[in-house]
Amino acid sequence: SQTIHQWPATLVQPVGSPLSLECTVEGTSNPNLYWYRQAAGRGLQLLFYSVGIGQISSEVPQNLSASRPQDRQFILSSKKLLLSDSGFYLCAWSSGNYGYTFGSGTRLTVV
Amino acid sequence: AQSVAQPEDQVNVAEGNPLTVKCTYSVSGNPYLFWYVQYPNRGLQFLLKYITGDNLVKGSYGFEAEFNKSQTSFHLKKPSALVSDSALYFCAVLSGGGNKLTFGTGTQLKVEL
Numbered sequence: 001s002q003t004i005h006q007w008p009a010t011l012v013q014p015v016g017s018p019l020s021l022e023c024t025v026e027g028t029s030n031p032n033l034y035w036y037r038q039a040a041g042r043g044l045q046l047l048f049y050s051v052g053i054g055q056i057s058s059e060v061p062q063n064l065s066a067s068r069p070q071d072r073q074f075i076l077s078s079k080k081l082l083l084s085d086s087g088f089y090l091c092a093w094s095s096g097n098y099g100y101t102f103g104s105g106t107r108l109t110v111v
Numbered sequence: 112a113q114s115v116a117q118p119e120d121q122v123n124v125a126e127g128n129p130l131t132v133k134c135t136y137s138v139s140g141n142p143y144l145f146w147y148v149q150y151p152n153r154g155l156q157f158l159l160k161y162i163t164g165d166n167l168v169k170g171s172y173g174f175e176a177e178f179n180k181s182q183t184s185f186h187l188k189k190p191s192a193l194v195s196d197s198a199l200y201f202c203a204v205l206s207g208g209g210n211k212l213t214f215g216t217g218t219q220l221k222v223e224l
Contacts, residue, residue: 107152
């Protein structure tokens with residue numbers, strides 16, 4: 001069966017520090033991968049999506065970047081965090097059958 | 112641009128009563144519509160989807176949704192609410208050539224005894 005792993009679950013980072021959040025998928029190949037951010041416990045904003053290794057589409061200009069070094073690995077990064085980067089980050093995957101599966105999320109607090 | 116709207120920030124219902132969480136959509140072409148539920152500090156869980164076929168879609172935990180093309184709606188329903196149904200519910204539409212889900216703003220459901 002397919003599973004998605006996202007870590008860490010919580011993270012507190014100082015302003016100006018780097019960030020790396022990792023997401024991996026098991027049990028499928030060539031998935032579409034996504035990073036969403038949820039601010040203030042409500043609306044979901046698509047940040048990046050990837051349809052293959054090295055292929056990244058950015059939805060909004062921001063302080064973050066994404067990379068897909070392997071087929072089932074999706075990484076969200078920042079060189080210098082801002083206070084406004086705080087939020088709940090969700091990774092998700094789909095395999096083209098119109099089903100999306102989400103990870104358990106990472107709560108990032110920038111202090 | 113394709114979008115979904117959830118007009119209610121919060122819905123309150125007594126346990127045992129029927130519940131409805133509203134969603135309307137705006138798409139070009141055939142809509143692919145979804146409902147997800149989110150419990151505090153958790154990821155989203157899939158409830159149900161409409162791709163084609165029967166307008167009444169049945170999903171997890173006793174939820175169902177009715178696709179209404181003339182009203183461009185996809186309301187989530189449950190005949191008898193439980194306290195454990197209290198959570199944040201998201202409606203979503205597939206766009207971007209089938210690659211991207213666009214979410215509504217979410218509706219907080221509160222079921223009270």
